[in-house]
Amino acid sequence: MLKKFFGDKAFYGRLFRLMMPIMIQNGITNFVNMLDNIMIGAVGTAQMTGVAVTNQLLFVFNLCIFGAVSGAGIFGAQFFGKNDVKGVHHTFRFKLLFCLLLTVAGICLFVFCGTPLLRLYMQGDQGVTDAAATLRHAQGYLKIMLIGLIPYTVVQCYSSTLREGAHPTLPMLAGIVAVAVNLVLNYILIFGKFGAPALGVNGAAIATVISRFAELLVVVICTHTARKRFWFMRGAYRSLYIPKKLMGQLFIKGLPLMLNETLWASGVAMVNQCYSMRGLDAIAAVNISQTFWNVFAIAYMAVGAAIGIILGQTLGANELKRAKEESYKLITVSFLIAVAVAILYSICAQFIPLAYNTQPAIRHLATQLMVITAVAMPFEALTHASYFTMRSGGKMMVTFVFDCGFMWCVTVLAAFLLSRFTTVSFLTLFAVVQAVSVVKAIFGLLLVKNGFWIKNIVAQNEKAQPTVDE
Numbered sequence: 368m369l370k371k372f373f374g375d376k377a378f379y380g381r382l383f384r385l386m387m388p389i390m391i392q393n394g395i396t397n398f399v400n401m402l403d404n405i406m407i408g409a410v411g412t413a414q415m416t417g418v419a420v421t422n423q424l425l426f427v428f429n430l431c432i433f434g435a436v437s438g439a440g441i442f443g444a445q446f447f448g449k450n451d452v453k454g455v456h457h458t459f460r461f462k463l464l465f466c467l468l469l470t471v472a473g474i475c476l477f478v479f480c481g482t483p484l485l486r487l488y489m490q491g492d493q494g495v496t497d498a499a500a501t502l503r504h505a506q507g508y509l510k511i512m513l514i515g516l517i518p519y520t521v522v523q524c525y526s527s528t529l530r531e532g533a534h535p536t537l538p539m540l541a542g543i544v545a546v547a548v549n550l551v552l553n554y555i556l557i558f559g560k561f562g563a564p565a566l567g568v569n570g571a572a573i574a575t576v577i578s579r580f581a582e583l584l585v586v587v588i589c590t591h592t593a594r595k596r597f598w599f600m601r602g603a604y605r606s607l608y609i610p611k612k613l614m615g616q617l618f619i620k621g622l623p624l625m626l627n628e629t630l631w632a633s634g635v636a637m638v639n640q641c642y643s644m645r646g647l648d649a650i651a652a653v654n655i656s657q658t659f660w661n662v663f664a665i666a667y668m669a670v671g672a673a674i675g676i677i678l679g680q681t682l683g684a685n686e687l688k689r690a691k692e693e694s695y696k697l698i699t700v701s702f703l704i705a706v707a708v709a710i711l712y713s714i715c716a717q718f719i720p721l722a723y724n725t726q727p728a729i730r731h732l733a734t735q736l737m738v739i740t741a742v743a744m745p746f747e748a749l750t751h752a753s754y755f756t757m758r759s760g761g762k763m764m765v766t767f768v769f770d771c772g773f774m775w776c777v778t779v780l781a782a783f784l785l786s787r788f789t790t791v792s793f794l795t796l797f798a799v800v801q802a803v804s805v806v807k808a809i810f811g812l813l814l815v816k817n818g819f820w821i822k823n824i825v826a827q828n829e830k831a832q833p834t835v836d837e
Contacts, residue, residue, distance in 0.1 A: 416504075436524055452599050674755040675759050
């Protein structure tokens, strides 16, 4: 029994070599986002809520790009597993071209429909928060943030390819540079230090955009100058050719994943919109809780990203039995890490909201939300690990139903009905939404145990060619 759920030293060494750079990068990013959130919160509740509402829309875009690169990344990880460099080039080109098209479409949507989308979060009883001021801050923040969408997209295409090839260190270093730039500029531009004007929310947006260009420069320059280390990227731009057959496979496997991530993120945004029916104070409290949840959850989230890479490479090497054995061990690690993090998170919940310059009622509500999410965290970890396990084998339609299907048919539906047709308190509404994660976790484990996901999806492609494109 122990051997089934726990691996040896070499197994954990491989796991931690992959997850630690991802965890460090995401940890630094989310930690700086947390500091940004506190800085903006120090300016005022309306400013903090305006940024939180805007980030709900940008979250949907970010997950759309993540889904697009991840769909192609399933092939990329397996191409690395069989040492097929041309396959890696083809998937990278597909990511870049397709994601840039998505970015242009996203910018157009936000330019023409941004304000109506922001207004969706300002329909309930606003409590102590000024709705007009919140909308004004949200609009200004969104306009500036649009400039940073293209560099963000290109970085995601590079970073995903590097991670699939077991080179997560460069994205981590680039992320560190980005967050350092972001943190320093936030302090200067939000509060008007060192002779700069105090720009508040707009200053935070400008700092973020500049940091994204800095991250882009680091990733691109280092990838193409360290030719020996990143040998698999040599020749990637010698043409934009993608085999017709592979492109069809990328669309068939990748489009459901992109739609899944987009619809899942839209579901999260819709749930938060349901919360806003109980007032903008609820959104302010959720923003505090979610900001710190992002910091604490990075450990088991990084395990999930590593699961996709490890199992993808194992399947690509056609070691199917080994993939199933590893899946149990990886899910166990994710669960145990989440339990430890949840305990720490619930303890810190008593003190964290005190860092915000907002009303005592909002701080108290945020503490209550954090305790509830701590209870749900281990179940969220099981769901996350199960999702990446199934995705590693290219079973997109099943993961689509499991992830966004459950989100819309269960989570969103429950939030919508409770917020519109009952008078339950916001705290009860939030607790019910979090409780459904238990059902989803059990469902995910049953699907993983079934083993339907164990498949080598690149076996039918041309014989591996380890040389670089000529």
